[in-house]
Structure formats: C-alpha cells, structure tokens
Amino acid sequence: MSSIAVIGLGAMGRPIARNLLKAGHDVMVWNRSDGPADELVAAGARRADSVAEAMHMPVVFSVLSDDQAVAETFIDSGALARTADGTVHVNLATVRAGLARRASAAHAEHGVGYIAAPVFGRVPVAEAGALNILAAGEPALIDRVQPLFDVIGSRTWRLGDRPEQANIVKILGNYLIACAVQSLGEAVSVAERAGVDSGQFVDLLTSTLFPGAVYSGYGSMIAERRYQPAGFTTVLGRKDLHLALQAAADHDIPLPIGQLLRAVFEQAIADGRGSDDWAVIAEQQPR
Incomplete structure (x- = not known):
C-alpha cells in the first residue's frame, strides 16, 4: 500500500x-x-x-x-x-x-x-x-x-x-482532436444539407475509414447535437489550442489550421457555448 x-x-x-x-x-x-x-x-x-x-x-x-x-x-x-x-x-x-x-x-x-x-x-x-x-x-x-x-x-x-516533453505531446494530441472535430463538423453539415442521415453517415465513416475513439465519440455527439454534459469544455479546448499555437511559435512552425480554429473557438465562446463540450465548435458550421 x-x-x-x-x-x-x-x-x-x-x-x-x-x-x-x-x-x-x-x-x-x-x-x-x-x-x-x-x-x-x-x-x-x-x-x-x-x-x-x-x-x-x-x-x-x-x-x-x-x-x-x-x-x-x-x-x-x-x-x-x-x-x-x-x-x-x-x-x-x-x-x-x-x-x-x-x-x-x-x-x-x-x-x-x-x-x-x-x-x-x-x-x-x-x-x-x-x-x-x-x-x-x-x-x-x-x-x-x-x-x-x-x-x-x-x-x-x-x-x-524533461517534464515539458510530456506536455508538448499532450498539447499536440489535443490540437489534433480539435482538427478532427472541425473536419467532422464540416463533413456532417454538407451531408445533412444533401439529405443524408448524419447518424448513419458518422456510423459509416467510423466503421470504415476512420475507426477510433475520437471520430466515433465526437462524431456521434455532432450528429446528435449532444454537447452536455461536457467531458471537456470549449473554454478548456481554447486554452489547449492556444498552448499548441504557442508551442509551434516557440519553434518557428506555422499552424495554419490552428489559426482557423482560433477564430472558431472564439466565436463559439462568444455565442455562449463556453461550458458545452468542445465538440460544439461543429455548430459554427451551417446545418
């Protein structure tokens, strides 16, 4: 013990x-x-x-x-x-x-x-x-x-x-999750506009092209518009995105998608979605 x-x-x-x-x-x-x-x-x-x-x-x-x-x-x-x-x-x-x-x-x-x-x-x-x-x-x-x-x-x-090595890996992992959520939101919005059932669409993607917890978990949340209870809030997601942008800047590496995501997170929080699960950034897409 x-x-x-x-x-x-x-x-x-x-x-x-x-x-x-x-x-x-x-x-x-x-x-x-x-x-x-x-x-x-x-x-x-x-x-x-x-x-x-x-x-x-x-x-x-x-x-x-x-x-x-x-x-x-x-x-x-x-x-x-x-x-x-x-x-x-x-x-x-x-x-x-x-x-x-x-x-x-x-x-x-x-x-x-x-x-x-x-x-x-x-x-x-x-x-x-x-x-x-x-x-x-x-x-x-x-x-x-x-x-x-x-x-x-x-x-x-x-x-x-060196302890910071673990933090860099975590920050970059969360950055990639944010990128996946954004791309899922974009794809689901187009599918819905075309009359495709979003739940079936996500099930297809996660059963074939994109298996794994990130696409299946966040994909189902986006398809169902289910952002509460929040496992990880939009405010915390914005914080980790800023950490990724800062880490990249420290090494003179551009993150073009990160700059796009910065605006998406800021708008989601301005819209009052800061305490929702960060998958709610998908709602910035017209549905």
Whole structure:
C-alpha cells in the first residue's frame, strides 16, 4: 500500500482518487471547495486541511485546470518550501512547456521530485482506470510511481527525462482532436444539407475509414447535437489550442489550421457555448 495525496478533485481528479482508494492505497485529498472532498472522505480518504499538508505525503498527484492554477498552488504559494523530503509531485495538468520548465526548476530547488504526466481519456475512461498516461521526468521517479500509474491507467508512455516533453505531446494530441472535430463538423453539415442521415453517415465513416475513439465519440455527439454534459469544455479546448499555437511559435512552425480554429473557438465562446463540450465548435458550421 502506498500513501498518496490527490490535489484537485474536478471531473478527472475524483475518479483518479477513487480508483486509488479502491486499490487499497492510503489517499489524502484536497480541493478548493469542500463538496468533492466530502464525497471521497466518505469513501475512505483522509482530508488535508491545506496544500502544504498534502505535500507531506510521499507521492502527490495534482489534477488542476491550467497554468495559473498550477503556478498559484505550487510555485507562488511557497508550498514547495514546506514539502517533506523525498516527496514526488506528479502533475497531471495540461500546461505549457515554459511552465513545465519553471515548475521543474522550482521543485529541484527545494529537493522535490517532479514528473509531468498529463493523460489522454475523458471521464468515463478515468472512471474505468484506463487512461493513457504521458509521463516525462527522471526515470527513477517514474519507476517509483509506476504502480500508481498502473491503477489509474492502461498504459504509461515514457516520453523523455524533461517534464515539458510530456506536455508538448499532450498539447499536440489535443490540437489534433480539435482538427478532427472541425473536419467532422464540416463533413456532417454538407451531408445533412444533401439529405443524408448524419447518424448513419458518422456510423459509416467510423466503421470504415476512420475507426477510433475520437471520430466515433465526437462524431456521434455532432450528429446528435449532444454537447452536455461536457467531458471537456470549449473554454478548456481554447486554452489547449492556444498552448499548441504557442508551442509551434516557440519553434518557428506555422499552424495554419490552428489559426482557423482560433477564430472558431472564439466565436463559439462568444455565442455562449463556453461550458458545452468542445465538440460544439461543429455548430459554427451551417446545418
């Protein structure tokens, strides 16, 4: 049995913490609001009164929403200076490469291990313990937490010894999902205008040319215009798109489709669809 803290109990953090509990681990939880923590305490977790208390656990998973939340919680708060010796922090958030480098340096300064481990998989995948984990950092640290990764994921992809390498891969993966959603929306809109049943059209595509979770999952959402409950919101999708554009600019690589998508996301959010699933960008196409 391992002792682990989970910081951030949103849509992904809760099932991750719950699966660790079910596997028999000693789990401490912390969240800005009490409700999600109450639920997990009732299931057997221990509550941390502060981030600093949680950082005294040997392993800490954090599942926060963006760069600002990560920086405020760990780097700017002084929490690292109060972290127990030998603690390993596993950051599951999707953050920009620059913040990953800053976080890695800050953790090293205070003698705290740091691994970047963003994931591929929506909430049902997290609930099933079948996430794909994109891990980068010191190999010995990844070895140490691998048994915990095996609880929450189906496969760990080791992507390098620099944490930002995992974040770059996650950002680019999400960029390709956004491209797929946009192309699906365009194709479905033309099919519907031509009198083709959109559900049958998507079923045909995903059974032949484009099998896989992205086209089948998002294709059915677009065909049915089903954007709630949101597995990943439009606001978060825009954030990750901006991370991809920034990463490309850092390496002097143009992303022409990304520039188009920037306008699509901005318009969707301006239309009040920010809290819908990001597949709603397909609604920017005339239907």
